[in-house]
Amino acid sequence: MSFSVTEPTNRIKWVAGILVVGYALVTIAPLLWIVATGFKSGPDSIAYPPKVLFEPTLEGYVNLFTDRTRATQDMLDAAGAPRNWYEQIARDQGTVITGASRYGERFLNSVIIGFGSTALCMILGTAAAYAFSRFRVPLKDDLLFFILSTRMMPPIAVAIPIFLMFRNLGLNDTHLGMILLYTAVNLSLSVWLLKGFIDEIPVEYEEAALIDGYTRFQAFYKVVLPQAATGIASTAIFCLIFAWNEYAFAVLLTSGTAQTAPPFIPTIIGTSGKDWPAVAAGATIFLVPVMVFTILLRKHLLRGITFGAVRK
Amino acid sequence: MTDTPIDKIARATPAGMARRIRGFSDRTIAWIFVAPTIFLLLAVNIFPLIWTIRLSFTDFRVNRPNREVEWVGLRNYERILTDPDIWATMQATAHFLIWTIVLQVLIGFALAYLINKNFRGNDLWTTIIVFPMMLSPAVVGNFWTFLYQPQIGLFNYVIAFFTGVDPASFSMIGDVNLAPWAIVIADTWMWTPFVMLICLAGLRSIPDSIYEAAECDRASKWRQFWTITVPMVLPFLMLAVLFRGIENFKMFDLVVQLTGGGPGNTTTLTSIDLKREAFEKWRTGYSSAYAVILFVTVFGLASIYVKALNKVKQR
Numbered sequence: 001m002s003f004s005v006t007e008p009t010n011r012i013k014w015v016a017g018i019l020v021v022g023y024a025l026v027t028i029a030p031l032l033w034i035v036a037t038g039f040k041s042g043p044d045s046i047a048y049p050p051k052v053l054f055e056p057t058l059e060g061y062v063n064l065f066t067d068r069t070r071a072t073q074d075m076l077d078a079a080g081a082p083r084n085w086y087e088q089i090a091r092d093q094g095t096v097i098t099g100a101s102r103y104g105e106r107f108l109n110s111v112i113i114g115f116g117s118t119a120l121c122m123i124l125g126t127a128a129a130y131a132f133s134r135f136r137v138p139l140k141d142d143l144l145f146f147i148l149s150t151r152m153m154p155p156i157a158v159a160i161p162i163f164l165m166f167r168n169l170g171l172n173d174t175h176l177g178m179i180l181l182y183t184a185v186n187l188s189l190s191v192w193l194l195k196g197f198i199d200e201i202p203v204e205y206e207e208a209a210l211i212d213g214y215t216r217f218q219a220f221y222k223v224v225l226p227q228a229a230t231g232i233a234s235t236a237i238f239c240l241i242f243a244w245n246e247y248a249f250a251v252l253l254t255s256g257t258a259q260t261a262p263p264f265i266p267t268i269i270g271t272s273g274k275d276w277p278a279v280a281a282g283a284t285i286f287l288v289p290v291m292v293f294t295i296l297l298r299k300h301l302l303r304g305i306t307f308g309a310v311r312k
Numbered sequence: 313m314t315d316t317p318i319d320k321i322a323r324a325t326p327a328g329m330a331r332r333i334r335g336f337s338d339r340t341i342a343w344i345f346v347a348p349t350i351f352l353l354l355a356v357n358i359f360p361l362i363w364t365i366r367l368s369f370t371d372f373r374v375n376r377p378n379r380e381v382e383w384v385g386l387r388n389y390e391r392i393l394t395d396p397d398i399w400a401t402m403q404a405t406a407h408f409l410i411w412t413i414v415l416q417v418l419i420g421f422a423l424a425y426l427i428n429k430n431f432r433g434n435d436l437w438t439t440i441i442v443f444p445m446m447l448s449p450a451v452v453g454n455f456w457t458f459l460y461q462p463q464i465g466l467f468n469y470v471i472a473f474f475t476g477v478d479p480a481s482f483s484m485i486g487d488v489n490l491a492p493w494a495i496v497i498a499d500t501w502m503w504t505p506f507v508m509l510i511c512l513a514g515l516r517s518i519p520d521s522i523y524e525a526a527e528c529d530r531a532s533k534w535r536q537f538w539t540i541t542v543p544m545v546l547p548f549l550m551l552a553v554l555f556r557g558i559e560n561f562k563m564f565d566l567v568v569q570l571t572g573g574g575p576g577n578t579t580t581l582t583s584i585d586l587k588r589e590a591f592e593k594w595r596t597g598y599s600s601a602y603a604v605i606l607f608v609t610v611f612g613l614a615s616i617y618v619k620a621l622n623k624v625k626q627r
Contacts, residue, residue: 006520021437127348132346158356158361161361241446252587
């Protein structure tokens with residue numbers, strides 16, 4: 001092995017490794033605790049001292065997806081034998097299932113609004129980024145700064161007039177309203193990121209295509225888009241994660257039909273007080289997809305979270 | 313020269329139509345591509361902003377739409393700037409901002425420095441450390457209330473385990489002295505990875521040759537750290553502080569779920585206060601003025617800071 005003055009010694013590497021792994025374990029502990037609590041029974045979840053080893057149960061997940069009522073012995077007798085495994089779990093807690101909970105709907109809303117706004121944002125954002133990257137747009141720098149500055153406003157501050165505007169347009173508590181809103185919020189990030197990605201594609205490719213008789217549009221979608229695919233995909237995932245996690249607008253502008261999961265999960269309560277296993281189960285289902293995306297995205301993380309200000 | 317029929321048609325076509333066949337001009341395409349974005353941003357950002365400014369001079373209330381709206385001039389602004397409660401809110405926000413930034417910069421930089429030592433498996437552990445910042449703050453904040461429960465909460469148990477105090481004797485979110493720290497801890501847990509990632513980018517941008525040169529000059533490791541590493545990472549670090557500063561000034565979701573602004577008003581950050589005024593007390597005019605004051609503060613502070621950042625970059 002060649003000697004390098006900048007390569008840390010093995011001892012330093014060991015110390016650094018141990019410290020970082022130590023921090024990582026502390027930082028991931030609350031997340032593991034969420035996942036674990038989702039599989040605990042009610043009493044186990046609030047036991048003292050906190051239980052690390054416990055008998056796993058699907059109680060939390062059953063409670064998450066169902067509405068139940070506390071049952072007297074008469075009701076239990078009248079209901080007859082449980083028909084399936086989840087009814088059995090509800091009976092074991094002394095409750096009977098009265099119907100499906102709203103979690104499924106809320107989760108579906110998150111999916112519709114998240115993917116809808118991401119798709120729209122990518123279409124508008126890629127086009128705008130291409131124009132900013134390739135053409136002489138009047139007032140380009142001002143427009144780009146304007147696009148960036150829209151991100152500085154506290155959501156609550158713009159929420160008042162948006163609330164009034166949506167009410168007048170009938171967009172309050174609708175999927176379309178939320179999709180448009182999240183698209184607008186995400187556009188600033190997307191345009192900046194995508195412009196960076198498109199800037200890196202050599203103009204010569206398009207010029208060659210134009211000489212070969214392609215129109216601008218053809219050059220755009222046959223030459224530029226395939227080249228920018230990776231950039232577009234990682235930008236899309238950032239937009240999706242934002243829309244997925246957003247809370248402030250969701251809690252103020254939606255209540256019934258279009259409510260997403262983040263405002264809903266904290267409101268989950270059981271038949272007697274806060275049902276932490278159900279909350280944890282809801283959180284687990286909601287958070288795990290993002291963790292998976294984070295692992296897939298780890299190479300592109302930096303550019304997305306810094307608005308493209310830091311490039312590799 | 314051969315004259316094919318296609319060439320003849322091409323020559324006979326008027327210039328305007330030829331352009332239309334060939335496609336739109338670049339200028340037209342530029343507008344077609346940019347216009348929808350600008351339109352949407354105007355509709356969802358600028359139009360509401362102008363509306364907010366207009367409302368801020370009135371005593372309009374959303375919950376009483378039929379009432380006569382009066383122009384009150386600058387009275388809303390006057391009332392906000394002289395209200396001691398607002399200053400208490402600002403203080404809570406300042407406490408939150410300063411401590412989260414200090415902790416996140418220190419821990420984030422230290423982590424980046426250690427990860428940059430390139431030990432085996434550092435990619436995997438970096439990804440794990442990044443998890444918290446990718447998750448929904450509201451959902452995670454709500455779960456932190458569970459970790460902070462006296463006695464049964466994991467956080468209290470761990471603290472009790474290491475310090476020997478009774479885990480039921482303190483309540484992070486119920487105590488007026490501890491609650492401001494409860495939100496600082498949760499936010500630091502969540503956002504330290506952000507500062508870490510940016511510092512890491514800074515550290516990785518320093519070319520090895522500079523260290524090699526310093527080594528040739530027999531500069532000590534300590535001196536190398538202060539004269540090479542720190543100045544080279546500083547612009548990145550300042551960028552991270554800018555982003556965190558703006559984000560935490562806007563902070564709403566994590567804290568509202570964690571403490572709801574309580575106990576008392578000890579963790580009522582400006583966004584939470586604004587939400588109460590606008591969507592619980594429905595004082596629309598008053599809260600619009602409040603929102604305008606917040607904008608001006610963020611823009612003002614951010615632009616002063618960006619100037620300072622540019623100076624550091626130029627050095």
